[in-house]
Amino acid sequence: MDDEVDGGWVEWEKNITSWVDEGEEVGVGVGNATQVWGGRRVVEMVGMWVTPGLVWVGVGGNLLCVWVWCASPLRTLSSSVYLVWLAGSDTIFLASVAGAWGGALGLPGWCPALTYATHASAGLSVWLVVAFTVERYVAVCRPLLRAAVCTVRRARAATATLAVAALLLYSYLLVAAAPRSASPRPVCGVRPQYMSVAKAMDQIDLALTLVLPVLTVATLNLRIARCVWHVDRMRHALAPPPTRTSMGNTGGSGSGRGNTQAKVTKMLLVTSSVFILLNLPSYLVRAYIFLW
Numbered sequence: 001m002d003d004e005v006d007g008g009w010v011e012w013e014k015n016i017t018s019w020v021d022e023g024e025e026v027g028v029g030v031g032n033a034t035q036v037w038g039g040r041r042v043v044e045m046v047g048m049w050v051t052p053g054l055v056w057v058g059v060g061g062n063l064l065c066v067w068v069w070c071a072s073p074l075r076t077l078s079s080s081v082y083l084v085w086l087a088g089s090d091t092i093f094l095a096s097v098a099g100a101w102g103g104a105l106g107l108p109g110w111c112p113a114l115t116y117a118t119h120a121s122a123g124l125s126v127w128l129v130v131a132f133t134v135e136r137y138v139a140v141c142r143p144l145l146r147a148a149v150c151t152v153r154r155a156r157a158a159t160a161t162l163a164v165a166a167l168l169l170y171s172y173l174l175v176a177a178a179p180r181s182a183s184p185r186p187v188c189g190v191r192p193q194y195m196s197v198a199k200a201m202d203q204i205d206l207a208l209t210l211v212l213p214v215l216t217v218a219t220l221n222l223r224i225a226r227c228v229w230h231v232d233r234m235r236h237a238l239a240p241p242p243t244r245t246s247m248g249n250t251g252g253s254g255s256g257r258g259n260t261q262a263k264v265t266k267m268l269l270v271t272s273s274v275f276i277l278l279n280l281p282s283y284l285v286r287a288y289i290f291l292w
Contacts, residue, residue: 062087081155082132106186
């Protein structure tokens, strides 16, 4: 599918070039063609300077988050396992983007390796968000199952399973991906003999990393928010009025642990929601390309 889109884009560029050379106001016309080329130039310049900045900031932020989660009492929470894996997966994705930005796609063997790493890490990140959203839903809305489900051991098993699944799902790219010899700059594409496999896998990838995760996270986040609001409302309704003694003694371990769980729930709720919102433009573009 990507080759079809790229092929159409190349053909469209050829048409624009011929219109500009002949000076004919056909289709978009000379003025609009100049605007298109100017817009592409701006996009290329922004990508040239913004991409490395985003990579460095993202990698630094991920390393800082891993240090905070591993060096604080939060490391005893099962949610920290998912977040550490998410930071690692995002770091691999950013490193792959940096490699492509630096021109490594033209080096022997780097095109399939970077394509594989990018797709596998991106798919793993999506499902790690789904995993800790499911776990937080169980902890908040199914408290009787919390002790059995929300454990560090189960979190490690779940993350390892997701990682193996992502590595196996995108392993075909190690064989199917190859640099395009006709392109003036290093660009990865799909070998012609694997085009049918790539199209089928693209449909599977669209369902597994777009449709199913978005619907799952959006639905569970709404239910989690509803449960949190309901619990807070009941807690305020049943809580006795504060007295001078209770106001002076606020260091109970039970209330402290409850506050920690509430903060973790809100943090993960915001994390998964922001993840979906930030990836929404990419999701819409992929859906548009797939449907039209």
